Amino acid sequence: MPLQLGFTGDVMLGRVVDDRQRRRSVDAVWGSVLERLRGLDGLVINLECCLSTRGQQWQRTYRPFHFRADPDWAIPALERAGVDVCTLANNHILDYEEVALRDTLTELDGAGIARAGAGETIDEALGPAVRTIGPSNGDSDDSIANNALEVAVIALTDNTPEYAADEDTPGTAWIEIDASDAETRRRVREALERARETNPDLLVASLHWGPNMVTEPPKSFQEFGHWLIEEGVDVVHGHSAHVFQAIEVHEGRPIIYDAGDFVDDYRVDPELRNDRSFLFVLSVTPDGDPLEFRLHPTEVEDCAVGEASPEAAEWARKRMRNLSSSFGTEFDRDGDALVLSLEN
Template structure:
């Protein structure tokens, strides 16, 4: 039996999204994509904010933006969308310092939403998120190279931070520790969710490509990248999908008229009963009024053409199925 697992880029529920959501139904943030999300067997997102009403904005180092969502609506919204796991290794989970991070961990745990990539100590941050997707057991490790001042250590809360360098001894040690813990759960599908690189870059640098391929060689079944706020190309390496950046899914960000960071996709991975990826389906989406929507015809065409262009250097070719792009993996 085939399992369908959704992957999204950044889900930022703070600031203007938070204010709008206080005046509308909690599931309004998912727009007309809500039913599609609910129909999936599993759903993994990058949660690009903390869930709390406590804490104070981080001022220990310069931070131009601080993202925090009221858990009274945000947690039910995640649950109603069917979110199974959140990647937390990113550059906003400590925007309101340690109290808000601890609240985020507690709220997700209380809602039964798995999480990885941040914790009260580095030991906790390296633990995988695990969930069921149909008949498959899925494990997720979450890592970031953003904001080293947010890095957890043996005694302090924060993120699972690494250098994106497959030759760096510390990075290899940290990654292998996280992957070993994930494999101990005996998953059918192992996902590496990476918040890596700077904003508004449309192509991954060569060290990122090397790092992603090294992860596959280490046994990762899917690479789920995010951070750039725009989607990047997809590579199929040894039958493994590498989504270098899944862009933004919902937020309140200013839109670059050329890069169109308001346009993206819901990435829907199908895997067989042994956890082998069989298909990656891309549903075009766009952000409007602080909610995610199915993309209109012009936006969908733009995103499809852009994804084909960005993926061509990797030798990746898509088929077209209605408004969606489809990448199939050989048996």
């Protein structure tokens, strides 16, 4: 029986989202998408903030925005949505310096939410997030356990090099997005090898890459995505641009060049519509063979994510078809969702 693994773009729970959530129900941030999230077998998000009430805003280099959320509500909200993995390799995890990063690691670990992409050292940041997803839930029945999926996620970023971890300093798993760069290849292969040591059925590379408000990936990102697949990655999960980009299938494996934004408080660009995206749901066999991607249109309103309105959903479907067509990607339609078959 196929399992359903969800992927989202940026989940930014700070600033106005944090303020609203202090005065409404803990799961209000997930709006009308909550039941769809809870119906998944697993869920991977990019957490675009730190979870802490401590620390001072980063002042060592200029930073225009600083994002953090109170873990007293944010952790229960992540639990309510069924979040299994948070990727932390991004340009906001150190917005309130090392103390807030450490709080984030502690809070996620305490909740049993796996994490990747940031840590006390570069060694920790390169380590994979590993989860068993599916209906087993610790059940000892062999027929149920055999339907579980072992997932390993590595997380990397080319954003904000001043947040990079090293052998002695907390921070992110930072790389240059250049498949020909020897240091990049060494670091990525180290992360992939450590992930493979966990014997996963599905290997995911989650990348916070590139600038904001760009609708198409550069050629170097395409080359890098292809290289990752050729190195054994099953799914490339891109994010950072705040707007969704194309999906490409390379050697039978999907590359989401950018998943856009899922939750935030950002000003909306009337043309690029950074408030519109998708919940990306991968149908995969327990052996780790991707079957299809199903894209459910979403829309941010009042600092919460919800099912997109008919007009917004139609706009998002059309934009995704147009962006992906140059990569040879064609979608079917099922209700409000776009469907991409991955079966050979």
